[in-house]
Amino acid sequence: MSSLLHNVNQRTQLAGENRLELLLFRLQNGQLYGINVFKVKRIIPCPPMTQLPYHHPNVVGVANTAEGPLPILDLLSAIQSGRVSNPSKQSVIVCEYNRRQQGFLVDKIESIVNMQWSDILLPPKGIGHSHYLTAITRIDNQLVEIIDVEKVIAEVTPTSETMSSELTDGFAELSQSTTPRTVLVVDDSVVARNQIKRCLAEVQLESVLLKDGKQALEHLQELVKDGKKLNEEYLMVISDIEMPEMDGYTFTRKVKEDPSLKDIYILLHTSLSGVFNKSMVTRVGADNFIAKFDADDLAQAVLDHFRKRSLPTPQ
Structure with missing residues (x-):
């Protein structure tokens, strides 16, 4: 994992000609998912967590880190695909979204791939409006789902849309x-x-x-x-x-x-x-x-x- 962490830290400066790098990972459902490396701060083993009263059901707990409290979310549960059976054995992808850091439990880190944005496609029509996909792609004949993380986070911690x-x-x-x-x-x-x-x-x-x-x-x-x-x-x-x-x-x-x-x-x-x-x-x-x-x-x-x-x- 340390080598992959090094790659993530090095590659967050990527800003090419319609290119991106995806960090590929799997959840306990076995499906392959991807997240833009730009958003990844670090990858860590699941740390000790504190359970907060009245927390959202998709939030596993809050970890104390050097950068402050880190809410850790069960991504499997958030996309309505089950629940993580043993969070302590999971890895955590720490990302920054909308000015806040958020941890996501994942079962297995796979690799980083460099791709053209033109190879990242919108989800197929006809799958309804309740899905959590923002895009899909294929790598080595495997379907990679790119989750609409903004939708996931908005359901846990809605953002105020009221202006002054x-x-x-x-x-x-x-x-x-x-x-x-x-x-x-x-x-x-x-x-x-x-x-x-x-x-x-x-x-x-x-x-x-x-x-x-x-x-x-x-x-x-x-x-x-x-x-x-x-x-x-x-x-x-x-x-x-x-x-x-x-x-x-x-x-x-x-x-x-x-x-x-x-x-x-x-x-x-x-x-x-x-x-x-x-x-x-x-x-x-x-x-x-x-x-x-x-x-x-x-x-x-x-x-x-x-x-x-x-x-x-x-x-």
Whole structure:
């Protein structure tokens, strides 16, 4: 495990051309799963845990670590596929999501694989809305399921989507602005898309929701092909970074390199908060970046751009 830990620590700086590295692991159900190495802080044997009263049933306990209390979640239970029989014999993948560290019990660490985002596909249609998949892929003829961890965490510790009155008042002051009030939201997680949609709706902004960068790029290209001006259609684009088929880095770069698309404002909004390579944001030409999910931070970023676009054009 120490060699794999070394690899994880070395590879968290990866930010390539539509590439990612997946840490592969298995749960006690035997299925192969994957998680983006960017989100992995470390891998540890299951530590001693304290049981908290009235805790969520999917939380096995809380471990005391050098970085503070670490809630440890039974991922098998969270995705409704059983329960871990003996947590003390499990490994823990410590990840950072939405500005918080979270441990996930896993049965076996397999390996790290380097892949193209184009090989990461959306789950097949027809499997319903209650599943916990955000994407799938195949490695050596094995199906790899990529779990919508944001959905798992949201069910355990829901995030507040209420924004401060100062921000809602700020949007109210712009009620007469002729600036478009529609935002293009690009995210593969249904939880994240709906969080952003509800946040924007609270300040009377509309959303168009797409699932990945490829869909978003084709959508923008189609609008231009139809003779429409993007800045008359949208206030801005809010895009995740981790997405199947085309990630947010590649989407942003392709938009900014296209003279007919480059003027659209792109805010990258991602749960890759702890290991995020900010130099990559500048390199691909994104206009702004914030970490998920804080309603006030998101609203402030949108409000700042809304105000800027609503200013009279200098003569």
